[in-house]
Amino acid sequence: MYSIFLADDEVWETLGLKKLIEKSELPIQVVGQAENGIGALKALQEIQPDILITDIRMPGLNGLELSEKIRELGLKTEIILLSGYAEFEYARTALRFGIRNYLLKPVSQENLNEVLGELVAEKDKKLHTVSEEEVPESNIERIFHEIEVSYMEDITLNSLADKYNISASRLSIRVKEILGMSFSKYLTSKRIQKAKELLEDDRLSVEQIAEMVGYRDYFYFTKVFKKTEGVSPSSYRKNRRAIRS
Numbered sequence: 001m002y003s004i005f006l007a008d009d010e011v012w013e014t015l016g017l018k019k020l021i022e023k024s025e026l027p028i029q030v031v032g033q034a035e036n037g038i039g040a041l042k043a044l045q046e047i048q049p050d051i052l053i054t055d056i057r058m059p060g061l062n063g064l065e066l067s068e069k070i071r072e073l074g075l076k077t078e079i080i081l082l083s084g085y086a087e088f089e090y091a092r093t094a095l096r097f098g099i100r101n102y103l104l105k106p107v108s109q110e111n112l113n114e115v116l117g118e119l120v121a122e123k124d125k126k127l128h129t130v131s132e133e134e135v136p137e138s139n140i141e142r143i144f145h146e147i148e149v150s151y152m153e154d155i156t157l158n159s160l161a162d163k164y165n166i167s168a169s170r171l172s173i174r175v176k177e178i179l180g181m182s183f184s185k186y187l188t189s190k191r192i193q194k195a196k197e198l199l200e201d202d203r204l205s206v207e208q209i210a211e212m213v214g215y216r217d218y219f220y221f222t223k224v225f226k227k228t229e230g231v232s233p234s235s236y237r238k239n240r241r242a243i244r245s
Contacts, residue, residue, distance in 0.1 A: 002123060003031040005047060007040035007054040007066065008082065013105070017053060020112045026120055037061025041069050049077055051119060056083040067099055078119055139164040140174050151190040152214045157183045192228045199237045206233045
């Protein structure tokens with residue numbers, strides 16, 4: 001349900017708008033009203049409704065002045081201007097404040113439904129997008145946790161993307177943004193670091209270590225290790241033995 005605030009110095013106009021909004025059957029609820037711009041601005045700061053319908057001609061602050069104040073305050077309220085004067089200058093000025101919606105008095109049910117319907121559709125789309133963003137971000141946290149605890153298993157970017165219902169391309173981008181390197185490089189660095197620790201244990205063969213850190217192919221493991229460390233696993237072990245003795 002979206003909230004809407006009405007600002008108009010004509011009480012009967014406000015009552016008429018309320019009835020039209022109710023008849024629209026859109027997910028919109030009137031949460032407040034004001035008869036002048038100053039009272040409206042104070043209420044808007046407190047309520048921060050999703051939508052404002054404001055008459056252009058009001059005492060205190062007119063509709064355009066009120067709209068300018070709203071934008072200066074950084075309120076995200078969508079603004080619909082209401083006027084009995086179809087003057088282009090008003091509409092052109094309104095564009096400066098990001099106002100795209102304009103209703104002429106007397107407001108018909110059809111025009112109100114059209115304007116409010118478009119706003120609701122836009123807001124629904126934004127909410128859906130935000131929701132989708134939150135889900136991938138939450139899943140990305142789970143993915144990083146799985147990488148940390150399961151990097152020695154047979155995991156791939158695609159398998160993780162499928163498991164957590166996120167596109168592989170998006171996951172690849174987020175991994176690089178967070179870690180400063182690609183998924184494959186990070187996975188390799190984790191595996192090689194663990195291999196170096198295991199090579200300190202002379203009871204384990206290089207073949208066993210390769211499998212323990214997620215490499216089923218011993219020769220591929222040796223190639224990756226040498227590319228990363230500059231020496232083969234066997235040479236690395238010999239060097240470490242020399243240092244210890």
